[in-house]
Amino acid sequence: MAPIRVGLIGLNTNVYDGGNIRAGTWGVVHLTSISKSPHYKLVALCNSTAEKARKSIEHHKLDPATKAYGSVDELARDPDVDLIVVCVHVDKHYALAKTALENKKSVFSEFPLSNSYPEVEELVELAKQGGVKTIVGAQARGDLALRKVKNLVDSKAIGDVVSSSWVAHLPRSTWDGLPEAVKFFLDLEGGPSRINVGLGHSLEPFTHVLGEFKDIQTVFKTHGKTTRLFDDTGNVVDPAYKVTAPEYILIQGVLNSGAVASITLRCTSDSADEAGHRWIISGTEGELQFTIPAGNFIQIQGHLSEAKVLLKRWKGETEEVDFKRNEPAHVSSVTGDVINTARLYESFATGDEDGYPSFESARKVHHLIDRMKKVAVWAP
Numbered sequence: 001m002a003p004i005r006v007g008l009i010g011l012n013t014n015v016y017d018g019g020n021i022r023a024g025t026w027g028v029v030h031l032t033s034i035s036k037s038p039h040y041k042l043v044a045l046c047n048s049t050a051e052k053a054r055k056s057i058e059h060h061k062l063d064p065a066t067k068a069y070g071s072v073d074e075l076a077r078d079p080d081v082d083l084i085v086v087c088v089h090v091d092k093h094y095a096l097a098k099t100a101l102e103n104k105k106s107v108f109s110e111f112p113l114s115n116s117y118p119e120v121e122e123l124v125e126l127a128k129q130g131g132v133k134t135i136v137g138a139q140a141r142g143d144l145a146l147r148k149v150k151n152l153v154d155s156k157a158i159g160d161v162v163s164s165s166w167v168a169h170l171p172r173s174t175w176d177g178l179p180e181a182v183k184f185f186l187d188l189e190g191g192p193s194r195i196n197v198g199l200g201h202s203l204e205p206f207t208h209v210l211g212e213f214k215d216i217q218t219v220f221k222t223h224g225k226t227t228r229l230f231d232d233t234g235n236v237v238d239p240a241y242k243v244t245a246p247e248y249i250l251i252q253g254v255l256n257s258g259a260v261a262s263i264t265l266r267c268t269s270d271s272a273d274e275a276g277h278r279w280i281i282s283g284t285e286g287e288l289q290f291t292i293p294a295g296n297f298i299q300i301q302g303h304l305s306e307a308k309v310l311l312k313r314w315k316g317e318t319e320e321v322d323f324k325r326n327e328p329a330h331v332s333s334v335t336g337d338v339i340n341t342a343r344l345y346e347s348f349a350t351g352d353e354d355g356y357p358s359f360e361s362a363r364k365v366h367h368l369i370d371r372m373k374k375v376a377v378w379a380p
Helices: 027-036 050-059 072-076 090-102 117-130 144-154 180-186 194-210 336-350 359-375
Strands: 004-009 040-046 067-069 083-086 106-110 134-137 161-170 213-221 226-230 236-242 248-255 260-267 275-283 286-293 308-313 318-320
Touching: 004 027, 004 072, 027 040, 027 336, 040 050, 040 072, 050 067, 067 072, 072 083, 072 090, 083 090, 090 106, 090 117, 106 336, 117 359, 134 336, 134 359, 144 194, 144 275, 144 286, 144 308, 161 194, 180 194, 180 226, 180 236, 194 248, 194 260, 194 275, 194 359, 213 359
Parallel strands: 004 040, 004 083, 040 067, 083 106, 106 134, 161 260
Antiparallel strands: 161 275, 213 248, 226 236, 248 260, 275 286, 286 308, 308 318
8 A cells, every 4th residue: 555645844953852842843753653654655844934844854864855845835735745744833733734624635733723612613624524534643542551441441341431530730830930932831822721732632532531521610720820931041031921821720520421520630840649640430330540650741651661550340359451552663663752643643544543533533622621711710
């Protein structure tokens, strides 16, 4: 089978080192996933100018035949491109994905799709009308432990789900300041805010496993109203940047299934709990627990040794569940930050629709976030 021909938007000469993400650095994660897979071939790069795209091609030592574009319109009209990858700042996701969809190209867009729910709905409808396949970079969907949780719930290993409790910690405290490059994380209406990114990446596997909320209540709290911003050298560039995104998020409600559920997220510098994410799902015949160590981001946690899934049947002992799978070498050989993205690419190429989120999957998360904001009670 011929490889899927990819046009990548957003890869520049910055290097991703596993730390703070700057413009273009996450594109390296996509480049690694694409270049190692036999299912894909990178045929074009698109940046703000064709010259920048050419410099990126040279910097990453790509095939000289790789096309360089400075316009998404030109990229989307290229008949030799099957899949367009949107890996830029969130505020540009909607416009770039829309152009690709209007030209009947498959799209892999990073998450979130937009900060506007109506724009998300528009993208979903465009994909449906054009019969176009889509992927969203909500990388937790690729995590093997979370896929096992889904399998156990679907197979009724704990009977019918009665309740769910998810307690999450995000190592993104603002009390000591933040790099200016990630200030958007602090803006409630910013695309990559603590709600959209910090919480949204947890909501995707939650809704995939348990479904959507029928009724919901939300409480937000921002403890630090302002914070310092630093440049790359550590100098303070803004001593009192206004913080509008909540540091503490509490959600509870009733799911469409009738089960009750709660989700809490706290953004502090460290965690007293050894688990950064602790998800307990209780059923009529038992209980499941998923955990990953503190300090991990759920979407890029990829080391099998770090996650644990426990199964407790009411009439049996608690057992640790083995969730390992045999994966092809081009997936298993990549690093922890890359592997879940590589898994999404692999699932898309092999037709494993449960292994990657689509725009419709992401719509459910965006809808939930939109509802949360509308009903939220702000604690003083």
